[in-house]
Amino acid sequence: MKKINPYSTLPKLTLALSLIFITGFVQKSNAQEIITIQQAIEETLHNNLQVKKSQYSEDLAGQNLKQSKLALYPTLNAGADQNMGWGRNNLGNTGIYENTQNYSFSPGASLGFDLFNGLSKINQIKQNKILLEAGKANTDKIKNDLILQVITSYMEILYNKDRLSAAKQQLSVAQQQQKQQQELLDVGNKTLADLAESKSQTATAQLDVTTAENALSISYLTLAQLMDIPSSTKYDVQAPVLAEFNKPSTNYNAEQVYSDAINLFPDIKLAALQTASAKKGIDVAKGSLYPRLTLSGSYGSFYNYNYNLPANVQNLSFSNQIKNNVSKGVGIGLSIPIFNGLQSRIGVKKARINFLQTQADEQLTKNNLNKIIYQAVADLKAAGSTYESTTNTFNARKEAFSVIEQRYNVGLVNSLDYNTSLTNKNKAEIDMIRAKYDLLFKAKVIDYYLGKQIVF
Numbered sequence: 001m002k003k004i005n006p007y008s009t010l011p012k013l014t015l016a017l018s019l020i021f022i023t024g025f026v027q028k029s030n031a032q033e034i035i036t037i038q039q040a041i042e043e044t045l046h047n048n049l050q051v052k053k054s055q056y057s058e059d060l061a062g063q064n065l066k067q068s069k070l071a072l073y074p075t076l077n078a079g080a081d082q083n084m085g086w087g088r089n090n091l092g093n094t095g096i097y098e099n100t101q102n103y104s105f106s107p108g109a110s111l112g113f114d115l116f117n118g119l120s121k122i123n124q125i126k127q128n129k130i131l132l133e134a135g136k137a138n139t140d141k142i143k144n145d146l147i148l149q150v151i152t153s154y155m156e157i158l159y160n161k162d163r164l165s166a167a168k169q170q171l172s173v174a175q176q177q178q179k180q181q182q183e184l185l186d187v188g189n190k191t192l193a194d195l196a197e198s199k200s201q202t203a204t205a206q207l208d209v210t211t212a213e214n215a216l217s218i219s220y221l222t223l224a225q226l227m228d229i230p231s232s233t234k235y236d237v238q239a240p241v242l243a244e245f246n247k248p249s250t251n252y253n254a255e256q257v258y259s260d261a262i263n264l265f266p267d268i269k270l271a272a273l274q275t276a277s278a279k280k281g282i283d284v285a286k287g288s289l290y291p292r293l294t295l296s297g298s299y300g301s302f303y304n305y306n307y308n309l310p311a312n313v314q315n316l317s318f319s320n321q322i323k324n325n326v327s328k329g330v331g332i333g334l335s336i337p338i339f340n341g342l343q344s345r346i347g348v349k350k351a352r353i354n355f356l357q358t359q360a361d362e363q364l365t366k367n368n369l370n371k372i373i374y375q376a377v378a379d380l381k382a383a384g385s386t387y388e389s390t391t392n393t394f395n396a397r398k399e400a401f402s403v404i405e406q407r408y409n410v411g412l413v414n415s416l417d418y419n420t421s422l423t424n425k426n427k428a429e430i431d432m433i434r435a436k437y438d439l440l441f442k443a444k445v446i447d448y449y450l451g452k453q454i455v456f
Contacts, residue, residue, distance in 0.1 A: 032234045032235055032236045033235045033236070034235070034236045034237070034238055035235055035236070035237060035238065036237075036238045037150070037151065037154050037237075037238070040150050040154055040223060040226075040227060040237075041146075041147055041150050041151075043227040043228075043229065044146055044147075044149075044150050044226050044227045044228070045143055045146060045147075047227060047228035047229070048142075048146055048228060049228075050142050050146070051139065051142055051143060051146070054135070054138050054139040054142050055139055057135050057138070058132070058135040058136055058139060060135075061128065061131050061132040061134075061135040062132055064128050064131070064132075065125065065128040065129060065131075065132050068121065068124045068125045068128045069125055071121050071124075072121055072122075072125075074111055074112060074113040075111070075112045075113070076109065076110075076111050077109065077110050078107075078108070078109040078110075079107075079108060079109075080105065080106065080107040080108070081104075081105070081106040082103075082104070082105050082106075083103070083104045084101075084102075084103050085100070085101070085102050085103075085104075086099075086100065086101040086102075087099070087100065088100070098308065099308070100306070100307075100308045101306075101307040101308060102304060102305060102306045102307060102308075103304070103305045103307075104302065104303065104304045104305075105302075105303040105304075105318075106300060106301070106302050106303070107300060107301055107322075108298065108299060108300025108301070109298070109299050109300070110296065110297065110298045110299075111296065111297040111298070112294060112295070112296050112297075113294065113295045113296075114292065114293070114294055114295075115293040115294060115295050115332075116290070116291070116292065116293040117287060117290070117292045117293075118286065118287030118288065118289065118290030118291075118292070119283070119287055119290075120283075120284055120286075120287025120288065121287075123280055123283040123284045123287065124284050126280050126283075127277055127280040127281055127283075127284055130273055130276050130277040130280060131273075131277050133273050134270060134273035134274055134277060137266055137269045137270040137273055138270055140266040140269075140270075141266040141267055141270050144266050144267075146226070148448075149226055150223070150226055150227075153219060153222045153223040153226055154223060154237060155437065155441055156219040156222070157216065157219045157220060157223060157237050158237065158239050158437065159433070159434065159437050160212060160215045160216040160219050161216060161237075161239060162239075162433045162437075163212045163215070163216075163430060163433070164209065164212035164213060164215075164216055166426060166429055166430050166433065167205065167208040167209045167211075167212045168209055169426070170205045170208065170422070170423075170426040171202070171205035171206055171208070171209050173205075173422060174198070174201045174202040174204075174205040174419075174422075175202055175205075177198050177201065177202075177418070177419070177422075178195070178198040178199055178201070178202045181194055181195045181198040182195060189411070194414065197416055197419065198419070201419045201422075201423075220235070223237075247384070247387065247439065248439065248440060248443035249443070250380050250381045250383070250384035250439075250443070252377050252380065252446055253377075254373055254374045254377040254378075257373050257376075257377060257446060257449060257450060258369065258370050258373045258374070260449075260450050260451070261369060261373060261449040261450060261451070262366065262369065264449075264450070264451035265369060265449065267365050267368075267369065268362075268365060268366060268369060271358075271361055271362035271365040271366075272362055274358045274361065274362070275355070275358040275359055275361075275362045277358075278351070278354045278355040278357070278358040278359075279355050281351045281354060281355065282348065282351040282352055282355055284351070285344070285347045285348045285350070285351040286348055288337065288343075288344040288347065289337065289344050289345070289348065290337075291334060291335060291336045291337070292333075292334070292335040293332065293333070293334050293335075294332070294333045294334075294335075295330075295331075295332055295333075296329075296330070296331045296332075296333060297328075297329065297330045297331070298327075298328065298329040298330075299326075299327075299328050299329075300326070300327050301321075301322045301323075301325045301326045301327065302321065302322075302325040302327075303318055303321040303322055303325070304321065372449075373449055376442065376445050376446060376449065377446065379442050380439075380442040380443060380445075380446060383435065383438045383439040383442045384439055386435045386438065386439070387432075387435040387436060387438070387439045389435075390428065390431045390432040390434075390435040391432055391435070393428045393431070393432070394425075394428040394429050394431070394432040396428075397421075397424050397425040397427075397428040397429075398425055398428070398429075400421060400424075400425070401421045401422060401424070401425040404417060404418055404421040405418070405421075
């Protein structure tokens with residue numbers, strides 16, 4: 001799987017969630033199901049093919065480990081040879097050739113066992129254990145990346161819902177203003193220019209509503225595709241109660257966050273296991289440089305039936321021949337590698353290069369995490385300042401609009417000033433909502449890197 005920067009994929013939103021998995025999403029036939037962030041995550045992890053492929057790789061690694069353990073056991077094989085021969089043969093080296101026909105049967109069994117092979121089998125078992133753990137860590141990494149993607153899409157829906165709500169409120173006010181302008185025009189207190197300006201504001205507000213609706217539809221579609229459910233599924237998401245919003249702390253030390261995260265983050269664990277596996281691979285490769293000592297054993301017998309014996313001579317019975325012709329053997333073999341095209345030594349050098357590569361990859365992963373966390377802490381502090389600024393701006397715009405509205409209702413302010421003040425207030429409100437989501441989301445990202453349970 002291609003390495004990604006998880007933090008760089010996160011929009012400036014917030015989140016309200018718990019990473020305790022509960023019952024998955026169940027679609028209702030004639031109603032919209034309201035799903036929580038937990039259900040969205042659970043459904044995604046259950047359906048995602050990348051997770052399933054990684055789990056299959058885990059199973060394969062488990063079988064490789066089992067196979068390497070069984071390779072330590074002796075090999076035992078049994079077999080039997082049968083032959084039928086006929087033709088002219090020199091019997092007994094008499095110089096006289098006669099037509100002969102005979103049948104032979106040779107059952108046997110062999111046993112083989114490696115007494116020493118450079119510990120390559122033992123080291124292979126150790127490496128396969130590490131690879132199994134690496135497979136599990138890779139699955140955790142894929143799940144982590146997916147969780148961040150689900151959170152991103154889920155929070156984008158929440159932001160677009162609030163954006164649409166604010167746009168509809170602005171449209172409602174604009175429509176009421178247009179109606180009021182028409183009534184004032186009818187009694188001669190307003191001009192056609194005032195009405196035209198009001199209509200323009202209504203059209204702009206309608207466009208904002210349409211844009212927000214389209215953005216919301218796309219964000220719903222994105223989350224549905226992540227959960228791998230039909231794109232036509234109708235559902236809603238559970239929104240946080242922003243009225244109870246408490247500003248999270250922005251007082252984090254980036255180095256301390258990194259120090260804690262490096263022991264928890266799955267990307268780091270995976271990289272470390274890959275390095276350990278490559279290091280053990282050097283020992284596996286070195287095994288081919290050592291002599292190989294084997295123990296072998298054999299057990300067999302032989303039966304022969306000659307069809308051309310004289311009348312006064314008979315073949316011995318099958319049981320007698322098998323019993324009397326038993327052969328046994330035990331042997332020890334030593335194989336010393338002297339020259340094999342330098343294949344073994346090149347294999348060792350390649351294993352060492354692979355180890356150096358995985359070491360570099362592990363350090364790059366650590367460096368990447370360090371950069372991400374430092375950026376996340378800086379962004380959190382910036383988000384805190386932005387939230388304070390947008391909140392102050394909204395309160396000021398809201399107060400200013402209240403004064404303008406009162407003056408407008410008694411004819412002391414024209415429609416252009418009124419609409420300008422209204423637009424400024426609505427824009428400030430949307431900016432504050434965005435900043436609120438942004439701050440809460442980035443605070444939860446820090447919790448994520450610290451391995452904390454993410455709750456709202």
